Amino acid sequence: MAFPYCGAVVMSTVRFHRQLDPAGGPGHQGSMRIYKILRPEEWDRLRTEGESAGAPIDQADGFVHFSTAAQVAETAAKHFAGTDGLVLLAVAAETLGPALRWEKSRNDALFPHLYGPLRLRDVLRARPLPLVGGAHQFPDDLT
Structure with missing residues (x-):
């Protein structure tokens, strides 16, 4: 399966390196990347339709x-x-x-929740998340 970049990704040369402030509160939306994991059919739907309400659990919870x-x-x-x-x-x-x-979620940590559609134009990068030996292998350059 190919994982093409959307046009905005190719044109963007900005790198986002700021990590989440563990103290919480306002200002988390600075220059940082957040991540969404999708199943292949969810990714296909996002690429086809240009936006998505997310996975079934996202739709049930009312946010992505x-x-x-x-x-x-x-x-x-x-x-x-x-x-x-x-x-x-x-x-x-x-x-x-x-x-x-x-918002607080697992272990009272703050998690990013999107109260609106996930739009393809907002995706900087899409990468495969392979399962190797029972564990998902993440890219080394997550920031």
Whole structure:
């Protein structure tokens, strides 16, 4: 399966390196990447339709679940254990505007939740998330 970049990704040369402030509170939407894990059919739907309300759990909860670089491996282990063929999306938090909220979730940590559609134009990068030896293999350059 090919994972083409959307046009905005190819044109963008901005690198986002800021990590989530563990103290919480306002200002989390600075220059940082947040991550969404999709199943192949969810990724295909996003590419075809240009936007998505997310996975069934996102639709049931009323927001699209994202994770930070520090949270995404645990998210994969908890919610996608043993699932192969996943796609890891990187999105610049600041492009989502006020629809992105930081809310307490697992272990009282703040997680990014998008109260609006996930739009293909907001995706910086899509990468395969292979399952190797029962564990998902994440790229080394998550920031």
